Amino acid sequence: MGQEPRLLELVRQKIRLKHYSIRTEESYIGWIKRYIYFHDKQHPKDMGRAEIEAFLSDLAIRGKVSASTQNQAFSALLFLYVKVLNIDVFDNIDAFRAKMPQRLPTVLTFDETMEILDAMTDVFQLIAKILYGCGLRGIECVRLRVKDADFGLNQIIVRDGKGKKRSYNYAAGRD
Template sequence: MEQRPKKLMEQVQDAIRLKHYSYKTEKSYVGWIRRYIFFHDKRHPKDMGSAEIEAFLTHLAVEEKVAASTQNQALNAILFLYKEVLKQDLDLKVDAVRAKSSKYLPTVLTKDEVFAIIKQLSGVHQLLIKLLYGTGLRLNECLSLRVKDVDFAQEQIIVRDTKGNESRVTMLPESIAEELKIHLQSVKILHQQDLQKGYGSVYLPFALERKYSRAKYDWIWQFVFPSGSISQDPRSGEVSRHHLHESSLQKALKQAVRQAGIQKKVSCHTFRHSFATHLLQNGYDIRTVQELLGHKDVKTTMIYTHVLNRGGKAVRSPLD
């Protein structure tokens, strides 16, 4: 039986998975490409080019008033479509109206504020926030940790699912090592129960499952923070236990911030900002902080020096 030709969006998904992009990126790119096509009355992208891309990006900036980062994400998705799927090299000079970049300074908590929030949390949610603040991990990096990535002997954590897919090493805070060990004991019991029920597999990155067919059942590959329920993988269709969903922690954090009486806009990423700022306040050099955060360019890390130099203790008010 002759196979039907793959639809455009199926080709996009295949190309994304071939590049080992995350499922989150896949959903984002597919969403932007759909919007681009629908904006131009469902015309096929191969029949469009620079003018249509410029019109779409201008619409996003002028009509929808999106942030510069959002407009760039849309552009990246469309360029991926042309380069990786349609195999068209666009000599693209985008003259679209560009969304205005904001001069963003991150929200940073004081140490007292950090511990006030932590005090309002319990269980896995408290442990996660301690890790975010104590290691500088991004939320997705923390949730994606595997058992093998936590090195108690060396007091370090190996971060693998990073932006750009480049591994790095950060510290394992001594103050939570024992708590993390106890947590992993309960996770191991859960994994053993899953195995007894005929489950116990986990998603493996970069097609490792084809190379090591039984590795997905191994303890070392399990997530440190597994989901409370078993679910179907949206890509493979296999029923397995994924890691905890980010919304679970976000909801708990929102409530904790309210209960702690913190009058700042706090997200999970705020603890990464606070980690970096407090290290600089403690006298660590910016290159060390850059390495721990996994920033490719030190200019990205420099934002925290701006936080240190603005207001507060840096400039004495004339009123004083």
């Protein structure tokens, strides 16, 4: 008789079945481990809404994490309970929420961007120009192959983009 897979292995299997990125897998596993250790290694199936609220509130109050970090932890626990354990304990979660930043993002002007690109050389300049001109994610850019550039159609084809949903065509910028 085979032994039943451990909890974190079940989480990995479900994440891979849904074709989430390896970065999402690493993040979710990390948050689930932190949640379990926060509650003295109790199994999540033996915990519920109160424990989730306590963990998320602690992240915001003692951990002083950003709102997006707290949301990422929430998403990991949501995945764990709903997709892996098939338990829905997420009605009316009332955790203390981390504050959203009150600052505006710093955005470079076009001229500042061109100055930075001109200061770069070789492959770094090429990568930066593709990221800026086509709006690719970093991992999508470094995975590009020569055959993904279609100079006749002035396009770049991105295969296995985020979530491996489909291929994208980005029209290359013109000088």
